[in-house]
Amino acid sequence: MEEQLDEINRLLKERHFSEVKNRIKDENPADLALLFEELFGENFDEKAEFMMLFRLLPRDSAAETFAHMNGDMQGHLIGMFTDKELREILDELYIDDTVDMIEDLPANVVSRILQNSTTGERKAINDILRYPKDSAGSVMTIEYVSLHQDMTVAEAFEKIRKVGVNKETIYTCYVTENRRLIGVVTVKDLFTAEDDEKIGDIMETHIISVDTHEDKEVVGQMFRKYNFLALPVVDKDNRLVGIVTFDDAMDVIEEENTEDISRWAAVSPNEDSYFRTGVFKHAKSRIVWLLILMISATITQLITTHYEDAFKVIPLLVSFMPMIMDTGGNCGAQSSTLIIRGIALEEIHFSDFFRVVFKEFRISIIVSSILAVVNGVRIYFQYGWYENNLLLAITVALSIVATVILSKMLGAMLPMLAKKVKLDPAIMATPLITTIVDCTSLFIYFNIATIVFSNLMR
Amino acid sequence: MEEQLDEINRLLKERHFSEVKNRIKDENPADLALLFEELFGENFDEKAEFMMLFRLLPRDSAAETFAHMNGDMQGHLIGMFTDKELREILDELYIDDTVDMIEDLPANVVSRILQNSTTGERKAINDILRYPKDSAGSVMTIEYVSLHQDMTVAEAFEKIRKVGVNKETIYTCYVTENRRLIGVVTVKDLFTAEDDEKIGDIMETHIISVDTHEDKEVVGQMFRKYNFLALPVVDKDNRLVGIVTFDDAMDVIEEENTEDISRWAAVSPNEDSYFRTGVFKHAKSRIVWLLILMISATITQLITTHYEDAFKVIPLLVSFMPMIMDTGGNCGAQSSTLIIRGIALEEIHFSDFFRVVFKEFRISIIVSSILAVVNGVRIYFQYGWYENNLLLAITVALSIVATVILSKMLGAMLPMLAKKVKLDPAIMATPLITTIVDCTSLFIYFNIATIVFSNLMR
Numbered sequence: 001m002e003e004q005l006d007e008i009n010r011l012l013k014e015r016h017f018s019e020v021k022n023r024i025k026d027e028n029p030a031d032l033a034l035l036f037e038e039l040f041g042e043n044f045d046e047k048a049e050f051m052m053l054f055r056l057l058p059r060d061s062a063a064e065t066f067a068h069m070n071g072d073m074q075g076h077l078i079g080m081f082t083d084k085e086l087r088e089i090l091d092e093l094y095i096d097d098t099v100d101m102i103e104d105l106p107a108n109v110v111s112r113i114l115q116n117s118t119t120g121e122r123k124a125i126n127d128i129l130r131y132p133k134d135s136a137g138s139v140m141t142i143e144y145v146s147l148h149q150d151m152t153v154a155e156a157f158e159k160i161r162k163v164g165v166n167k168e169t170i171y172t173c174y175v176t177e178n179r180r181l182i183g184v185v186t187v188k189d190l191f192t193a194e195d196d197e198k199i200g201d202i203m204e205t206h207i208i209s210v211d212t213h214e215d216k217e218v219v220g221q222m223f224r225k226y227n228f229l230a231l232p233v234v235d236k237d238n239r240l241v242g243i244v245t246f247d248d249a250m251d252v253i254e255e256e257n258t259e260d261i262s263r264w265a266a267v268s269p270n271e272d273s274y275f276r277t278g279v280f281k282h283a284k285s286r287i288v289w290l291l292i293l294m295i296s297a298t299i300t301q302l303i304t305t306h307y308e309d310a311f312k313v314i315p316l317l318v319s320f321m322p323m324i325m326d327t328g329g330n331c332g333a334q335s336s337t338l339i340i341r342g343i344a345l346e347e348i349h350f351s352d353f354f355r356v357v358f359k360e361f362r363i364s365i366i367v368s369s370i371l372a373v374v375n376g377v378r379i380y381f382q383y384g385w386y387e388n389n390l391l392l393a394i395t396v397a398l399s400i401v402a403t404v405i406l407s408k409m410l411g412a413m414l415p416m417l418a419k420k421v422k423l424d425p426a427i428m429a430t431p432l433i434t435t436i437v438d439c440t441s442l443f444i445y446f447n448i449a450t451i452v453f454s455n456l457m458r
Numbered sequence: 459m460e461e462q463l464d465e466i467n468r469l470l471k472e473r474h475f476s477e478v479k480n481r482i483k484d485e486n487p488a489d490l491a492l493l494f495e496e497l498f499g500e501n502f503d504e505k506a507e508f509m510m511l512f513r514l515l516p517r518d519s520a521a522e523t524f525a526h527m528n529g530d531m532q533g534h535l536i537g538m539f540t541d542k543e544l545r546e547i548l549d550e551l552y553i554d555d556t557v558d559m560i561e562d563l564p565a566n567v568v569s570r571i572l573q574n575s576t577t578g579e580r581k582a583i584n585d586i587l588r589y590p591k592d593s594a595g596s597v598m599t600i601e602y603v604s605l606h607q608d609m610t611v612a613e614a615f616e617k618i619r620k621v622g623v624n625k626e627t628i629y630t631c632y633v634t635e636n637r638r639l640i641g642v643v644t645v646k647d648l649f650t651a652e653d654d655e656k657i658g659d660i661m662e663t664h665i666i667s668v669d670t671h672e673d674k675e676v677v678g679q680m681f682r683k684y685n686f687l688a689l690p691v692v693d694k695d696n697r698l699v700g701i702v703t704f705d706d707a708m709d710v711i712e713e714e715n716t717e718d719i720s721r722w723a724a725v726s727p728n729e730d731s732y733f734r735t736g737v738f739k740h741a742k743s744r745i746v747w748l749l750i751l752m753i754s755a756t757i758t759q760l761i762t763t764h765y766e767d768a769f770k771v772i773p774l775l776v777s778f779m780p781m782i783m784d785t786g787g788n789c790g791a792q793s794s795t796l797i798i799r800g801i802a803l804e805e806i807h808f809s810d811f812f813r814v815v816f817k818e819f820r821i822s823i824i825v826s827s828i829l830a831v832v833n834g835v836r837i838y839f840q841y842g843w844y845e846n847n848l849l850l851a852i853t854v855a856l857s858i859v860a861t862v863i864l865s866k867m868l869g870a871m872l873p874m875l876a877k878k879v880k881l882d883p884a885i886m887a888t889p890l891i892t893t894i895v896d897c898t899s900l901f902i903y904f905n906i907a908t909i910v911f912s913n914l915m916r
Contacts, residue, residue, distance in 0.1 A: 026664035030683045164649045171629050171645070187645060188628055191619045206484035224712065225488050227705035229687070246704055247685035253708075254682065257715050258799055264722070265795030265888065266788055274800040275810075279817060283824040286792050293788055294829055295836070297781035304777040311769075311776060318769060318776055319762035322896050323755035325780060329787075330724055330751055330889050334744050337723030341716055342732045352733075359737060366741040371752055378756070430723065430888050431788050438780050 005038055012049045021056045029061045033068030040073070051080050063092030070276065071104030078109050086116045094168045095121065096141035096248065099128045136219050137212035139252060140233045140242030145173040149183065149200030153193045160187070169245050172230045175203050181232055181240040183207065209234045212241055216252050221346065223249035260344060264337070264429035266293065289431060296435045300442055307446035313456055314388065317449055320396050321442065327371060328403040328441035329434035335360050335411030336433045340425045343415060350420050353413075360412040361405065368404035372397035388453070395445070395452045402448070403441040410436060463496055470507045479514045487519045491526030498531070509538045521550030528734065529562030536567050544574045552626045553579065554599035554706065557586045594677050595670035597710060598691045598700030603631040607641065607658030611651045618645070627703050630688045633661050639690055639698040641665065667692045670699055674710050679804065681707040718802060722795070722887035724751065747889060754893045758900055765904035771914055772846065775907055778854050779900065785829060786861040786899035787892035793818050793869030794891045798883045801873060808878050811871075818870040819863065826862035830855035846911070853903070853910045860906070861899040868894060
């Protein structure tokens with residue numbers, strides 16, 4: 001790979017253009033975009049080579065390669081394009097890719113794009129841009145095949161052959177009447193029907209569609225559930241305004257996953273990838289939760305201060321604090337993570353509340369008993385069971401059992417309660433659970449210690 | 459929804475079968491499977507109603523509904539099927555769905571399935587079952603359309619019409635010669651070509667395929683990158699043995715995500731969903747990491763014990779321990795989570811090592827400064843800055859800065875190093891990072907405290 005890059009770089013610099021052209025002609029656009037990124041991603045000083053390489057792309061993959069590039073690259077390319085080149089690329093791009101690109105570009109570049117679009121394209125772009133940021137409307141495309149119910153199968157085939165080249169998918173066709181969506185027919189249906197059958201007779205009329213303003217997360221869930229190739233997007237009067245294709249749905253699912261994962265780690269989600277997000281933006285998206293969690297730790301501080309007398313008498317108590325807090329945090333994290341994921345995959349609902357809590361209770365009994373016993377054995381070997389150490393082992397064992405049970409309960413309940421009050425369950429992930437569990441586990445630990453060692457503390 | 463369920467349940471019990479039939483006839487198979495699960499999921503006592511409802515399904519969606527059900531339900535249904543019914547369902551199922559099902563069922567049910575399959579089906583099932591568990595071969599299907607390069611477009615259309623009904627996808631067709639894969643042609647290509655053109659002239663010969671033994675994670679990554687509808691699976695001699703379709707690839711991606719997320723929470727991944735995994739299996743998949751992490755906490759214990767003198771003199775030191783450990787843990791978790799996700803999405807590679815570390819370094823400078831200042835202000839308002847409290851504020855501030863920087867460095871480096879030595883980066887997620895950061899942060903904290911308060915401790 002590395003060698004291949006150097007080779008193409010050398011060939012470009014030595015102006016062996018036909019050789020370069022030959023090497024890249026069969027590559028997939030996704031790989032070509034990666035090649036551009038790896039050759040020129042870090043700096044755009046070598047603008048001349050960059051533009052040259054782009055002009056050497058085969059005609060039919062130039063636009064798709066362009067669509068795979070990141071916003072920076074697209075912006076730079078557009079700056080170097082002639083109006084004619086720009087129009088050619090825009091003509092080849094699907095409207096949803098154009099809209100994706102526009103959202104990332106500076107205003108002056110955007111206005112150049114709009115100037116070089118047709119009136120129809122401009123209207124379509126503006127329509128899609130008007131939908132709320134995370135709505136189904138914002139991820140849809142308008143390039144679908146529409147049919148009439150009176151058409152025969154043969155006529156439908158003819159229409160697809162005529163208009164299909166410019167459609168993002170031809171495999172699912174939409175039957176409309178006065179712009180209202182009345183049926184769906186797949187190319188597979190067409191293939192298995194007779195030429196003279198009417199579309200109205202073979203179309204599926206029980207249509208699953210999504211509203212333009214529906215959250216795109218729901219779009220992802222529907223694709224996951226139904227394995228669609230494309231999902232129709234309708235307005236409130238059931239008029240077909242666009243479709244979401246499976247590749248865009250896959251992007252949505254990946255984005256939602258990344259967003260969830262960020263939240264789990266107490267990072268406010270960023271739209272951009274790791275490297276494309278600046279240092280200050282990274283810091284900003286991390287500091288909020290860190291501050292909240294740090295301030296909440298004041299509670300653990302108050303608890304610890306309150307039991308100062310206990311560890312003044314038995315200093316060894318302090319040394320078990322990290323272990324008990326961590327074990328509680330890890331147990332809570334395990335439960336909350338599994339429950340949050342289950343909610344996201346729609347396997348767990350609020351109606352399962354008691355079923356989940358009871359299950360976690362039983363799991364925590366098993367897990368905590370094992371941990372307590374192992375820890376008792378460890379204390380025996382490390383300190384021996386004489387004098388206060390037996391009491392200490394008992395304190396730690398009881399604390400582990402109580403902490404594990406409580407943290408697993410909390411880890412299971414809090415995400416479900418969050419969902420119930422329409423919060424994102426992911427905020428109840430590891431960091432917040434850990435902080436909550438820290439307080440409860442220290443409280444439990446010192447209380448048990450005070451009782452067990454009561455004769456020493458008087 | 460709830461009402462609809464009760465209604466169908468009532469209609470079934472009162473034997474209003476035609477009414478039930480009418481209500482479910484237009485439902486999507488995925489929804490029908492859900493209906494079965496919600497009506498009978500908890501207990502199979504109502505076997506009679508269950509079987510009745512299944513027999514009321516429209517002929518063309520019975521098999522697909524069956525494919526969407528969970529293993530328990532499928533097993534129960536097969537137990538109640540007549541041989542004829544079983545044969546009908548098996549005939550309609552795609553081979554990959556049959557294989558999925560077989561992997562979940564007890565041996566006696568499996569042998570009944572194999573007895574009711576044709577010799578060809580039985581061979582295909584056994585072939586797929588022989589591939590390693592997480593390989594491309596294990597998730598592929600063998601029901602694809604193959605074409606010859608000498609065929610004309612019209613002949614290809616004819617072949618698709620003839621064999622297409624039973625193929626999992628017809629939209630990508632594979633051109634083979636002596637079973638070797640020599641080209642790929644989509645139905646869209648066929649639509650935009652002339653009837654008398656030769657397949658050999660319009661097919662794409664630069665084929666992206668995957669080896670039967672390739673990890674299915676790679677299959678998911680290829681779908682994410684190339685937006686394929688289907689990916690051909692070839693053996694080591696480039697003979698086409700099957701295809702993976704996008705819906706199965708989506709399942710693979712979801713599974714991989716769930717697996718990663720489990721690992722991040724120190725849970726060994728389970729194949730089954732939350733509810734379908736038993737209490738003991740849940741406990742087993744959680745206890746291993748809990749034990750490892752608990753035992754590792756022995757190190758924090760040794761550190762704490764070693765600095766016993768420090769907190770004997772200034773007991774307030776103890777009360778900041780949880781806050782410093784948690785802040786360090788949270789910072790490390792933020793970095794490691796983002797880096798692990800970046801590696802999974804192939805945005806971050808080992809060659810970016812220093813770039814990432816430098817970026818995290820700059821972020822940690824900003825973040826830690828803010829945290830230290832806010833904490834200083836808090837200490838001032840809580841305790842005032844007299845006597846030892848100013849020294850304490852300085853100790854805590856310095857500890858926060860050092861801990862945050864170190865934990866962000868570790869959080870960034872460890873996943874990349876894990877990847878480099880071919881470990882799953884996800885093991886370097888929150889729990890392990892937290893444990894490592896706990897040790898380092900306490901070490902830093904007590905060392906700084908010893909220096910700052912050196913005059914008091916002598």
